[in-house]
Amino acid sequence: MWVYEKKLQYPAKVCKPDVKMAKYLIAQYGGPDGELAAALRYQTQRFVMPTGKAKAVLTDIATEELAHLEIIATLVFKLLKGVPVEILKREGLGEYYTEHDRGLFYADTTGMLWTAAYIQAKGDAIADLHEDMAAEEKARATYEHLINLTDDPCVKDTLRFLREREIVHFQRFGETLVHIQEYLESKRYF
Amino acid sequence: MDGNQISMLKKIMEIEFTCIDLNLYLDTHPEDQKALQDYNYYSNQLSMLKQQYEQLYGPLMVFGHSQSQYPWKWVDAPWPWEIEY
Amino acid sequence: MYDYNPYVQDYAFPPLKLAQAYVPLQKYVSLYPPEEAIKKGTVFPELDMPYVGEKMR
Numbered sequence: 157m158w159v160y161e162k163k164l165q166y167p168a169k170v171c172k173p174d175v176k177m178a179k180y181l182i183a184q185y186g187g188p189d190g191e192l193a194a195a196l197r198y199q200t201q202r203f204v205m206p207t208g209k210a211k212a213v214l215t216d217i218a219t220e221e222l223a224h225l226e227i228i229a230t231l232v233f234k235l236l237k238g239v240p241v242e243i244l245k246r247e248g249l250g251e252y253y254t255e256h257d258r259g260l261f262y263a264d265t266t267g268m269l270w271t272a273a274y275i276q277a278k279g280d281a282i283a284d285l286h287e288d289m290a291a292e293e294k295a296r297a298t299y300e301h302l303i304n305l306t307d308d309p310c311v312k313d314t315l316r317f318l319r320e321r322e323i324v325h326f327q328r329f330g331e332t333l334v335h336i337q338e339y340l341e342s343k344r345y346f
Numbered sequence: 347m348d349g350n351q352i353s354m355l356k357k358i359m360e361i362e363f364t365c366i367d368l369n370l371y372l373d374t375h376p377e378d379q380k381a382l383q384d385y386n387y388y389s390n391q392l393s394m395l396k397q398q399y400e401q402l403y404g405p406l407m408v409f410g411h412s413q414s415q416y417p418w419k420w421v422d423a424p425w426p427w428e429i430e431y
Numbered sequence: 432m433y434d435y436n437p438y439v440q441d442y443a444f445p446p447l448k449l450a451q452a453y454v455p456l457q458k459y460v461s462l463y464p465p466e467e468a469i470k471k472g473t474v475f476p477e478l479d480m481p482y483v484g485e486k487m488r
Binding site: 159160212 | 363367369373374376406431
């Protein structure tokens with residue numbers, strides 16, 4: 157089961173409200189390579205992983221991704237806080253406001269809703285770990301794009317933290333892949 | 347929300363973050379004794395910090411993982427996304 | 432030839448096979464102190480690979 161902790165993983169700050177950046181950041185909330193997709197992808201892949209190490213890595217990284225989901229939500233929440241409707245409209249969030257006001261919803265930056273089609277679970281450890289490594293790289297690239305899109309040093313600071321986590325996760329999935337390859341190889345001979 | 351609460355929260359975040367990163371390392375290196383020793387060291391530090399925090403500001407976790415003073419403090423503000431760090 | 436890398440475990444890969452991907456196994460070397468680790472986004476100096484920014488490319 158999961159238990160909530162009433163704290164963020166990282167002290168996410170914004171220096172000033174910024175509607176455009178909120179619109180871009182939503183990509184990491186409900187977009188194809190966002191944190192929801194990451195958490196749900198790893199969470200559902202773990203059930204048929206063949207070893208304890210692989211189950212642990214997927215469980216723990218899925219859990220950390222949920223913490224990242226909350227960090228992204230916090231940034232968006234703060235970027236939109238107190239912004240008048242006219243400005244939301246002018247900055248391209250009129251459609252979003254219509255449906256969600258300043259609330260959080262699982263959509264990408266173009267308004268496309270989150271879908272399970274963003275993720276894969278092939279039931280094959282090798283295939284799934286390759287997917288996971290690719291997912292971490294895509295998320296890293298997205299964070300770099302987002303860093304380039306803002307000049308708010310507070311937002312950049314949090315995005316740099318999240319980007320670095322993708323690198324660490326890639327390393328752990330990579331180690332898990334090599335371990336699974338060895339495990340499957342050993343099973344062929346014994 | 348007072349400055350002490352924020353600085354205690356940030357300290358907890360720091361130690362917990364070190365635990366998280368060591369945890370992921372241990373998942374792929376379960377036999378690394380030095381890493382495990384460091385993990386246990388920081389985990390112990392984290393429990394102490396959380397206990398101190400919860401006595402002052404209410405539970406960080408529910409579902410029986412920590413106790414609350416009267417009245418049930420879990421419902422109190424601020425929630426994590428409302429805090430100015 | 433094998434170049435010594437202090438951050439990669441001496442444990443060798445099994446003979447590398449075609450059509451398989453490999454990431455070297457990290458070795459436990461040193462840690463950033465907790466207050467620095469959270470700022471970097473990792474406790475491991477060898478995994479600390481900051482973004483250089485668009486202008487550098």
